[in-house]
Amino acid sequence: MKKALKALVALTLLGASSALMASDLETDMDTIASNYKTVLKTDSVETLKLSLENMRAAAVSAEKGTPSKLKGKAHDSAEMKDFRQGMTTLIGQIDQSLALANQGKLEEARKVAQEFKQTRDTNHKKFR
Template identity: 45%
Template sequence: MRKPVIAMLALSLLSGSATLYAADLEKDMDTLKEGLSTVMKTRDAQTMQQALSNMRQAAEDAKKSTPEKLEGQPADSAQIKDYHAGLDSLIAQIDVVNELAKANNVDGAKTEAQKLADIRNANHKKFR
């Protein structure tokens, strides 16, 4: 009787932690979405830089999670590597946009920020 109870408890703990990671990934994706919206709407370079900083942090954190579509894949699988490469590409583009914002080139930053949406859309097709 004791072994089935322990097995059920262990299973519930494992499934709970998977849900926790999914919630964290969803939060990171919401932060990215809100940040991109702010970047595209603002005319203030400092506001843009703050949004980009939040986006970069969320993208870095998202690398620690696995999308539901890739659950069960080994960490060294091609799909997981592709997921991480997509986030690395996003982070690199965030840095490009941030440099323009630091130079107070808001219009140029907004133009480059369009590429963030392109990266998002391409990766959503693969992993969402």
């Protein structure tokens, strides 16, 4: 009886941690989306930089997650590598935009940020 209870607790914890990981990825994606809206609308270099930094942190965190569409895939599967590559591409674009923002080039930074949309759309088709 004691072993069965331990097994039940272990399965419950495992299920809860999987649910938390999924919600963390969803939270990261929501953070990216809400900050992206700010990036496209702000006239403040400081707000732009803060939003890009928030996006970058969320993208780095999301890169460690697994989209629900890929649940059960091996960490080194082609699909997971493709997902991580998409996040790496986004992080690189964010870094380019942030570098321009750090130079005070608001419009140029926003222009680079426009490219995020294509990256998002391409990867949402595959993994959402």
